[in-house]
Amino acid sequence: MQPIVSIANLSKVYASGLAALSDVNLEIRRGEIFALLGPNGAGKTTLISIVCGIVTPSGGRILVDGHDIARDYRAARKAIGLVPQELTTDAFETVWATTSFSRGLFGLKPDPAHIERVLRDLSLWDKRDSRIMTLSGGMKRRVLIAKALAHEPRILFLDEPTAGVDVALRQDMWRLVRGLRDQGVTIILTTHYIDEAEEMADRVGVIRKGRIILVEEKAELMRKLGRKQLTLQLQSPLVQVPPALSGHRLELAAGGGELVYTYDTRGEPTGITALLTDLAAAGIAFSDLRTSQSSLEEIFVDLVREDA
Amino acid sequence: MNWPAVRAIYGFEMARFWRTALQSIVAPVLSTSLYFVVFGAAIGGRVTDIGGVPYGAFIVPGLIMLALLTQSIANASFGIYFPRFAGTIYEILSAPVSPLEVVLGYVGAAASKSILIGLIILATAALFVPLRIEHPVWMIAFLLLTAVTFSLFGFLIGLWADGFERLQLVPLLIVTPLTFLGGSFYAIDMLPPFWRTLSLVNPVVYLISGFRWSFFGTADVGVGISLAMVLLFLALCLGAVTWIFRTGYRLKS
16 A cells, blocks of 8 residues: 655755754555654654655655645645644634634635534533633643644644643543544654553654664564563583573573573463473572563664664 | 635734734724824914815825834734744644735735724824815725735734844834835925935835825825835835745745
């Protein structure tokens, strides 16, 4: 199936000389939730801003639902809803007015029933006649989402949707995003919270210093996440893994002073009990043990580390 | 054309106007009334008439122009500067709207507001002095052209300004002096020859002169020249706005 967003050789150099994006290639699949993960200043917002038409690219080509964002900008932009990172709202407007305004801006006729549905979904219906300036930060975030949904977009960009948002709203937001996905909306969210990507995404992309360094199915990343290691510190070093233990996935480390067992936490059984029984039978004593897990966080930190 | 977007922007801007009705309508009416009291009564007592027009009536077109210029610039510049300042401009930039549609919405609203204020001032003036309008069609034409042109000019200022101070700079330091020296309160030929010549490089002179001609049939400069000057300035502003949207200057990085 044709990707809904296709980014080819995209680069951006700001007037200041800062190269925010270098040769970015990325394809977003129709109907997926894609999480773009990266540290601050990695280029997440620049990437989103270019796709949405707020920042001019220095080079490259972007198609949104088959429409070139430069040549066919009307069709491309109509497909997109954007929830910006900053809480930029028209303070003096009412929730209803600002949401209706957004719908008109995107070229659609007024549809009070749709606006009502959006506001109810976001628990904003009671606040529809309130001025935005009287709302809390979390409510303002909801208003921005309502504005982005007012023109029934097929693609929704959420730039750091849960930055500075309390747990309840975060849960609400995730529920809403899943609901939109179920309606066929493609969702692209940026975040630097790994658990958010874990919780929400179908696929994860990692961006560092303006380059996409990894795009992978979340399930694949989770498989890596699920891998765990048990390290046994031996009382006396071994030269090789004894044949009696060859049935276990064992490796020697620290010059034979450590025995490392790799297993899957989701495996049933994990094989630890059997290993320990076999170790006792082989007469191998250990002085200490520890377990370690390659979390998505570790993978992520490894990937984005300066010297990585 | 994305007409719903033009309507949305226009409606948004007009809503802001009505929300601040006290400031946007009452203030100009009050200040104009003060001009009548001070200039009309104090000076009018000594200058009986200019070119056969009673002084009180003579200053009416100039006062309307004064309000039209300042209101057009203030409304249009604030209208586009504030979203840039507050960050809400992101929505306009990411919407399927062409520059023409954005300009139509913002400039159309600013011009509507200043025309409305101009007409209210005209009505207020009619309470103080007997007025006659010899060329009503031309009067409306000058009103429209001036409002649109200076709203475009204000829109440019709002795009160019990078702070509230700069937003005020051009209106305060350039437009107000030019308007006062543009013959709002006197005929250009009342000035000494040097100042009379200098006045001819003041674009506001042509606006006020043409507008006054539409009222009383007398003018400082030919009405054709007035019209040409307004159209020239309109073309300049249109060119500058087109350039800004084409290059993204101050709008996009």
